[in-house]
Amino acid sequence: MSKQKVISEDISLLREEITGLRSELDRFRNEVTRNQTNSLFNEFRNQFAVDFINGSLENAFSLIGNEAKECPGWVKCEPVFVSFFEQLVNYARNGQVSEENISKMRSNFDEIKKHEGTENCSNCLQQVEGYFNQQVGLLHTIGVYQSESDTRSQVQNLHVEDVSSLIGDPLSSSVRVQILKALYEEGRSFTELSKLTELRGGNLLFHLEKLQNRGMIRQRSERGEYQISVQGYEALNSIAELVGKLGLNYSKI
Structure with missing residues (x-):
């Protein structure tokens, strides 16, 4: 075999290897880009949910507090409500707003309602529950939360x-x-x-x-x-x- 032919075959093999490497690099780049995009979108969406919930709840508790300022039990109730909503925020931050966790929160709130102590309790509890439903609705709207009924609806459609x-x-x-x-x-x-x-x-x-x-x-x-x-x-x-x-x-x- 001549030296020129050997060189020609070596060049041909190198070209094949380079082509293969380019293919692998393109595939890897596309895969990384796709995964990064999905991850960044989910992170952005979850952070948006957290910021929105925190902002709206700050206004909500301010309004409830003004109405309940004459109530002697508000000092004890406020941290309970804050802790309740912090759980929702944590679920949103970690991408864990599932139907199971929302059901758990509703059950926990039912337990809170059992400890009504004054005439003002019923009004405060109704407002807090209303704000909670609003937040769940928001999470549903932006796609952070889906219920089984949503899945059934998607199937029907x-x-x-x-x-x-x-x-x-x-x-x-x-x-x-x-x-x-x-x-x-x-x-x-x-x-x-x-x-x-x-x-x-x-x-x-x-x-x-x-x-x-x-x-x-x-x-x-x-x-x-x-x-x-x-x-x-x-x-x-x-x-x-x-x-x-x-x-x-x-x-x-």
């Missing part, structure tokens, strides 16, 4: 044709799910997917086009490697979550 088109068709084949799994963490070439699925030519291309047409995967360029899209990534995550909730055997999926 599902457009069956859209769902079937989005999920049923592209994911109705075990081969296409296998392809998505293979692309979950890294891009792969047609040749690599062919070896993985044991399909060749048009047979494999049929499944790839199905996934591409539904936006589950994309191809970097003509004859370039295939990568999972955000839609495909989230669809696969949702399937994994569903499998876990149903208690199915992952090894058979």
Whole structure:
């Protein structure tokens, strides 16, 4: 083998390695950007909820305090109410505003109401409960809190044709799910997917086009490697979550 041919082959190998490294770097950058964006958005939303609750409660307690200033029990009641709302703030800050935790808070408030001592108690308790419901409504509006009824409503509002088109068709084949799994963490070439699925030519291309047409995967360029899209990534995550909730055997999926 001539020296020139050896050099040519080395250059070819280097190009392949560089192309592979670029692909990995792009995939990593996209993944980090997506995760950072979701994390920053959730953090911003939770902090907004905390700031809004604290600001509105400051005004609320000021108003209640003015009305209850003649009540001898307000000095003891105020810290109890403050502690009650601090729990809601902590839930919002930590992204834990669940239906279970809201139900716990309502039960705790029912216990507080059992200790009414004066004629003013009923009025104060009604106002505090009203403010609490307002805060829960706010958290619901900005998407920090969702109840089971919200989920039921979302289910009822599902457009069956859209769902079937989005999920049923592209994911109705075990081969296409296998392809998505293979692309979950890294891009792969047609040749690599062919070896993985044991399909060749048009047979494999049929499944790839199905996934591409539904936006589950994309191809970097003509004859370039295939990568999972955000839609495909989230669809696969949702399937994994569903499998876990149903208690199915992952090894058979």
